[in-house]
Amino acid sequence: MPSMPVNLGSREKIPHPPTAALDLPTIMRALGDPLRLDLVRLLARRGQRNCGELSDLLGLPSSTCSYHLRLLREAGVTRTRAEGTARIISLRRDDLEERFPGLVDVLTS
């Protein structure tokens, strides 16, 4: 029987829509919530953060934060990267700019 890799954490596949599949109504719906908009602005200002840092900065339970970050990731607004057991979240600024020029500026100005 072939041996399995021991550390699955860093190999875990976290799904993201490809840039070409980003869809404006879907993204608008994801941004149509004050808390998610705050998360996006925070990531735009402060760069990548892990989920715990974002929860602390916004004073939210981490489960609430995870839920909203999942919606942002599934819409293609953010990218989540596994680093061991941590999840590092970043804004897909370049992808958004490529598909919908000016959108990130509207959100953050």
Next chain:
Amino acid sequence: MPSMPVNLGSREKIPHPPTAALDLPTIMRALGDPLRLDLVRLLARRGQRNCGELSDLLGLPSSTCSYHLRLLREAGVTRTRAEGTARIISLRRDDLEERFPGLVDVLTS
């Protein structure tokens, strides 16, 4: 007893949020639907239209169109003006540009 005006049509008060009250998450939520985004793009390209024209252009039942136009109006994206029994819909382009510069360009480019 004071007499009431006979023609209420043109005096009917259709509520709209004032420009200063326009809220980005609310607007994003209103735009987070392919059909509403199509309505907005149509109004941006073709200027004001009545509900029947918009229904015809999008091939929608007028009840569906009315429903979505109400959501857009309540969010502050469009303005609805009564002209007799007709309802003339326009994009609040200047108000949106004042509060969220660049947003209309993102939607229509």
